[in-house]
Amino acid sequence: MQLSHTRPVVSAAFDEPNLVSSAGLVPAMALAGEARLRELGDEHLSVPTDKGANAGLKLSGLVAGMTAGADSIDDMALLRHGAMGKVFAGIYAPSTLGSFLRAFTFGHVRQADAIASRFLINLTQRTALLGETADTATVMVDIDDTIVEVHGYQKQGAGFGYSGVRGLNAVLATVSSQTFAPVIAAQRLRNGSAGSPRGATRLATDALALIRRTHLAGRDVLVRADSAFYSHALVTAALKAGANVSITVRMDPAVKRAIAGIAETAWTTIKYTDAVYDETTRTWNSRAEVAEVPFTAFTSKNKTDQVPGRLVVRRIPDLNPRNSEGQDTLFDSWRFHAFFTTTDTTEMDTVAADQTHRAHAVIENVHADLKASALAHLPSGVFNANAAWLVCAVMAFNLTRAAATLTKTPTLTRATTATIRRKLITVPARIATSARRLTLHLPTNWPWQTAWSTLYNALFPRPATTHT
Incomplete structure (x- = not known):
């Protein structure tokens, strides 16, 4: 591709009052309206009147801007x-939205958390x-x-x-399954030096x-x-709430003793990095192996706990043993990764449990997705404003994913929010x-015209009028 030279001069002017750059906000914010985002903001946010007037509209504006790709207050x-x-009605200036965020206290952030869950x-x-x-x-x-x-x-x-990086610590809890992509169910912003487990129990609950409170109730978790x-x-x-756990453990003495007690014949070869599948024996040729042993966690507690x-x-x-010089070792040297799980062997055998636990890495994609969009910056110098910004970013993330599901397009349903925004x-x-x-007169030959029209038709009573 190159610049066309069919005309001798290319000129540009910002003089068209009838254009919008993000027409997809029309169905997206219609969906937010059906999910009562503005009403939830008005009902549950008690930000002082001088800054919090029309709180629902301002909250909706922040979510709309982030859905369109804003990653700072100025981008609004x-x-x-x-x-x-x-x-659209109720479009506020960035300075107004910034003042609104800076008026948040810790209590207002918790109100925003409640809005996000209801939304x-x-x-x-x-x-x-x-x-x-019907999924199970x-x-x-x-x-x-x-x-x-x-x-x-x-x-x-x-x-x-x-991490050794100056910043603020954001902890997320995502919900996912084999049939749907990760959705953010809870979020917290902590100070940069906070330990990872701080507040994690409350987040999990x-x-x-x-x-x-959703149709997932009654499913295995x-x-x-x-x-x-x-x-x-x-x-x-987690156990009290009816869920099982699968959590990596530290290599403390109790864990090391349990690993040392595993018989050599108990190890099973698994598919791992650089593994090769043998069609004849129908097994994986790999140097990675898994095994399991009964284990009681937290033995320092009372027996009932x-x-x-x-x-x-x-x-x-x-592959990089500490004693790398001199004679080779007589026995293989291993690196171990262990996790504790309360799942039953009849539900999930050793190999399946390992594969399921490794899939925990999917949450890293959510972190990367947020950092590539609204969480690229924490725009305010005020901590509670940034905490509220995180909540809005999560609502924009979930709204974008929800809009993609209405297109009935599998590739979009599981795509990153950056891809969904672009299309x-x-x-x-x-x-x-x-x-x-x-x-709305949209571009002819838009590659994702069918998906866009399907989304539009799902939210408006009359079919989309798409001119070609």
Whole structure:
């Protein structure tokens, strides 16, 4: 592709009042309206009147901007161009939205958390965001945190955590299954030096409570996390809520003794990095192996507080042993990765348990997705404003995913939100007005025209008028 030279001069002017750059916001915000986002904001947010007037509209504006790709308060200006004022009402200036966020206290952030959970539930009633009601697959709740890097010394709560990067710590709980992509069920923003398990138990119980309020209630639930979240409080809270756990354990003396007691004949070869499948024997040629042993967690607690389960161990050869000079070792040196699970062997054998636990890495994709969109920055110097920004980012994430499910397009349903925005949201259109009716004139030959029209038709009583 190159610039066309069919005309001697190419000129440009910002003089078209009937254009919008993100026509996909029309069906997206219609879906947000059906999920009562504005009403929830008005009902549950008690931000002081001087800053919080029309709280529902301002909250909707923040979510709309993030859905369209805004990653800072200044970016909210993308809602104030061309014919956006003809299509949408209640469009606020970025400075107004910034003042609104800075008026948040910790209590207001918790109110926003409640709005986000109710908004998600309403979305699930209108879309297949959490799969179909007939599905029976196990529901996975994944918990993990990430550091959102910040710069400068004006950010409240910024600090150096486990990553060595100056930032704020965001912890998420996602819900997923074999039949639907991860959805964020709960979120918290902590100071940068906060330990990973801080507040994780409450986060897990919030996510599990949300599941019980949707059509997922009654399904098997498995809570997955890494070793930073291995604690008696989290495990017992999950079990009390009716869920099983699959959590990486630390290599403490009790775990090492349990691994040492595994018989050499108990190890099973698994599919792993660089594995080759042998069609003749129908087995994997791999150096990675798994085994399990009965294990009781938290033996330092009273006997009634101890948790029985299984210790599933994966071992791979240590290709970089500490003693790398001199004579080769006489025996293989192994690296071990162990996790504790309360699932039953009849439900999930050793190999399946290992594969299921490794799929916990899906939450890293959610972190990357958020950081590639609204969470690219934490825009305010005020901690509670940034905490509210995180909640809005989560609502925009879930709204974008919900909109994609209405297209009935499998590739879009599981795509990243950046892909969904590019194909469905940031579609340019020209507005035409006739007899008090607005018509969106979208680009001809738009590659995802069918998906966009399916989304539009699902939200408006009359079919979309798409001119070709």
